[in-house]
Amino acid sequence: MVPTLCPVIVGRDSERAKLRAMLQAAAHGRGATVALLGEAGVGKTRLVRELTERAQAAGMPVLVGRAVEGAPCPALHPLVEALLAGLRSRPLSDLADLASFRPALGRLLPPLRTEQSGLVEESMPVLSEGVLRLLRALAGRSGLLLICEDMQWADVETLAVLEYLAAQLRDEPVLIVITVRRETAGQGLDLAHGLQARAGASAIELDRLDEAGVAGMVRACLDSHAIPEDVLSWLSERAEGLPFLVEELLASAITSEALRRDPGGWSFSSPTRPVVPVGFADSVHRRLATAGDATDWVMRCAAVLGRVFDARLLPELAGQSRDAVAASLRRAAELQLVTRHDGVHGTHRFRHALTYEALLADLPGYQRSELAGTALKIVEEAWPGLPDGWCMLAAQLAEQADDHSRAAALLLESGSRALASGALSTAQHALEQARGHATTDEPTLARIEQLLLRGPRAGRTVGAGRRCRRTPARRAGPDRCPGSRTRGRTAVTGAGGGTGHRLGPGPRAPRTGACRHSRGRRRDSAGGCVRGRRRDRSRQR
Template identity: 45%
Template sequence: MAAALCPELVGRHAELETLRSLLTASSGHVLAVVGEAGVGKSRLVEELAATASGRGWLVLRGRATAGAAVPYRPVQEVLLAASRRGGPPEDAGLAPFRPALGRLVPQWRDEGGGGVESGVVVAEGVLRVLDAAGRHGGCGVLVVLEDLHWADRESLAVLEHLADHGAGCALRVVVTARPEPGPGRDVVAALAARRELRVVELAPLPDEDVARMARACLGTGTLPDGLSAVLARAGGLPLLVEELLGGGAVELVAGRWTVPEHAPWVVPRSLADALAWKVAELPVPDRLVPRAAAVLGRDVDSALLAALLGRPAVGVEEVLERCVELQLLVRDDEAGYRFRHALTRDTVLAQLGPASRAALAGRALDLVRAAHPGLPGPWCTVAAELARSAGDGAEAARLLLTAARRALEEGALTTAGEVAAAAARLCGGAPDLRQEVDELRVAVAAAAGDVDATLALGADLLAWCTPAVGARVSLRVAEAATAAGRWDDASAALARARALVTDAATAARLDGVAARALIGAGRVAEARAAAGRALDAAEELGLADATCEALDVLGRIARNEDLQRAEELFTRQLQVAEQAALPLWQITAAHELGAIDLVRGNDVGRLRQARDRAARAGAVSTLVVIELQIAGSGYLSWDVGPGVVAARRCQDTARGSGLGLPFAEACVVESALHAIAGDRAAMEAAFARIGEAGVPLPEHDASAHARWALYSLVRDERAAALASFDAAVAASRPVPSPYLRFFWFYWVLLRSLDGGEEAAAAARAEVRPRTPPGTVGAALLGYADAVAAARAGRRDEAERLVADARRQLDPPGCRAQRHLADRLVAESALAGGWGAPVEWLTEAARFYRAAGQVHLERACRSLLRTAGAPLVLRDAGHRAVPPALAEKGVTDREADVLALVAEGLTSTEIARRLFISPRTVDKHVERLLAKTGLGRRTELRHLRT
């Protein structure tokens, strides 16, 4: 059994800090914690009491109880607790109040005393006793009065007196109350209005905190499947979450928590008792009203309820209003009445016997069908629940199947999956119905990108379904496997579909899905042909879904050849999806158009919109790809922080959905981002997580070399960078893919700058056919072409090529790439007397200074010195010349030398990096030794640079 009490306080840390401030505040000595039953008031106050006790405070508690009010009940409990710590109060100032206090504490009564005292005298006596107890006890006294909504008026009068006159006393008071009508609520409101009391309102916990509570209670890092839906019935109330977990919502089987079939109907005993008492507050003839309302569902249609009961609508409304007062229902001016949470409705429903419930449900089902023909919107699920309650499980399953199909059509994948699973539990011995339901479950899992669920559900269904269903299910499995990069599973599913296909519509979809798998395998020509066949067949048959599939594949192929053509195809796909009301294909088309914006100018506006739509729909496979691309945007812009956040979001979502390939790719992107930041340890840690993907990464070796190449590049170690890029490209060539990894464009530029002319020309020739014009990669290729043109004596062409490339990289998200290319090409331009290298280097140095790229900034400034150009002024306190060294007269150039000495470089290596002679380096070292008072070069390594 799960822990009955959560071992940690979840989601209430801000409120707890407010309560703890009560112990140190110079004013405001009374505080009320207000919230509905089960929201966690007592647990929060218990945490405060523990803190107070730990700090040396005396903690005294009292509690009001339901039923007939007993005068001074909670106050008496507080004084009795105080009395157990000692005899009657001895302070002389308390003597006049002994008779009044003796009414509440028997052992404090004087012989022959016990006359009636006014409430004011009693309240003042209580205040003085508590103040004395606090002063004698050390820090003070914390009085806790719980369940103030049940308190008698005499106790409330004492509370008012403590609030009005307790300032300056060694006393703090905290009370708990529900927001129910009555004297307790009125007193809290009045004191708050006079600013004699602070109110902390507790709201139900959000879903993420409920999940965290459940994990803590179960002692596990992940929740069993289906538990979140069961716990949603608690409405975010911690007490009900704990009681569901401890009352049968989970079972421990073979060391693992599982959700039993009866979990959706578990009702905590404490809630059943409390609600039975509330319903009993109604007159006997009216008690059927909330119970019949529960038959209709959580939302209460008062007109339908009146018709079901055969009672006047006005009378039913009056009873519902009373139910609101009793906290059974809540009222929304627009939506009408609603049970406070699902468990309230379930508990009230359980008060009906099975026969009464079935009879009411059957009549209600007829009324709902008559009132709402076709059962639009939520009425389909309402009708399904009524059919289940009436004992017709098959009809309930059919209605749920309809509701799940509608949810899938609307793109609400999470809802579709939950409703379809509910339908599967009700199918019973109807195989045809079960086949329909399970086929839909496969479709939902595939659309959501849950490849493991798709394969498992598909395997179960394929064992007994008809060939036509088997062909469609195999296609769904192939789709999910392709999205996850599980090519063997995709290939097997496609082969099975070909063997089973019997109709033209499925054949058209088969070609479209096969084309997508062929792209992943790098077989572009075959993919184009298959997608073309699929498009022709889909358009001829009027199949919007298959048309979108084919256009998607053709657009992906075109994206690597002609961005304009790709944009036309994806725009056409979006139009088809909108006309046919296919929300998932709308999301896909919007995503692909956003991806074009990304490669064209690193604009992620449309990508973010598509991400939000995918998240709302539960389209997980699309969501992780978009997150991966947004992380890649950070790679292009060198905006490391947001890029890492997006990469980790992608990893978390992909891991939870079994999408191994996107998880691995996100680790690669995160590793590259850390390389840009120069954080070697984080770079290695991110790359090591690739092993958690559970699937092989096709370009693992290429990515391994590429991360080191990038790390060397930002450190301006060009020879090491080119060697690693050479290795990355060599490892990438055998991997089938229609797309070039971005490191190819760094490689072709470095090859054109630092490789031989023949090798440089071969590199450009290899990259050009796979580089669509108008992309960031094409701009870097343009820089490489410019270098080749300049070396061939075509200066005008070189300048034109660079100008075009710089315009392409002018958008803010592309400027990191422009500045890097400017820095790399500037040497060639300075040597050849072409272009505007001084302008390029000046802009790049400013960018690198702001980005904290010390090595690249240093390289830019060194080249500017070589060109005899004015140096970029440093901001005060720039880290290249720390204040302590600046005070010793260390110059910018000496700081550059010192930084490289600290890295262990020789004078010759430093000279190459700074474009000066080794002799000049040695002179700078001599001056550094003189200015710092050190004797040897090796000691310079320990200075802060």
């Protein structure tokens, strides 16, 4: 299997330059503390790794201590881990300067233990000063880099020592880098924020990569500049700029052979089942397990409705009271699985596209299909005529319920509405999906072909020999959430296919009031139907 860990750091130029400058300053006796702040997987450790290599190349000792989630560690464990490693490579005779602090340090660090170590009172300032002097001694003339990883899980004593050190390093040959997850509230995060206000200390916030950054990572991971455009759009939609997910999704796509290296280069076929990295799925399931069965079930029902979902559908779908559903949503929001969707009343949103895909992937096929069928009925009853985005949502539900003729009819309706509103690329995509579902329904196929031939763009790409595949209907996203009035998108990329679209807000479709599948069928001519089917078949694999 091709390794998908990115061999180079993509972007982060200014952050890397800042860290390099701090390292150099520490080597010249002007130390500092800096916090790297960012969400899980954004690349904190990656930057630290690069800095470590740089420090080692310059002959600086590097000490690393880590806090571990939920581990019952003794107090000050991260510092003890780092300092013991430092002591391993230094003869104690180098540490004469420490004499009066050895009893306090010896309580933590066996190599420094003295007869008085068992007698001294615990005093954080004395201990902190002892740590400072030990770091100074270990730094010698070359300077020293101390890395404290994952301080969101650190014990209070470790954080207290780090806070003390942060105020003292300006004239010391020591750089301390601490990494903290931004989403884990607690004293570690407070310390990191507090550093911003201190002289001689600072915090660097790491954001997600932009699209160019993701594309750069994919090229580097796959060691190729010729990456199919649909790989990039598939990935950026799911990884949302998180480097960890870029690597994980690539690995999953290669394992499932959705992404393959052929003699001619990389080829990609959009996976038919959700691809969710194992580590990510585990973390979703572990979090949900703490919320209890009722919330777990409500979230699974919500996942069937898509990434953005209307909570008003949930009581009936999940078979729970409105209050119970509201409580589950609150709990899921506390667990950072969902959030309210801005601006549209009643809608919520899974914080990450992979969150709902992880829940969906975990539902047995028959249950998912049953739930989708029930949801379809609820939607059709609650919004007669399926106005706005409801028609597309209904199509997605029909598709999940394996009701292909209904999916085809609803996609056809969505496509023709999009065409009427001038959203040609959206129309084309919906119609091509409809074609994939209506394999034997001649009148529907004829109508689809007729509409596909109508737009100038559509005419070009339809004739371009693309294969007709049964691809999943595009999920209702934030800008096409059910019930919102902001539907309609236009393509800004060139012709070439439904998979590589970049979409922006487009004009709103006129309200049609009803899904008129039957009327569409009646209007179709037999000749159009036959022509359409022939073309369709010639594209089937």
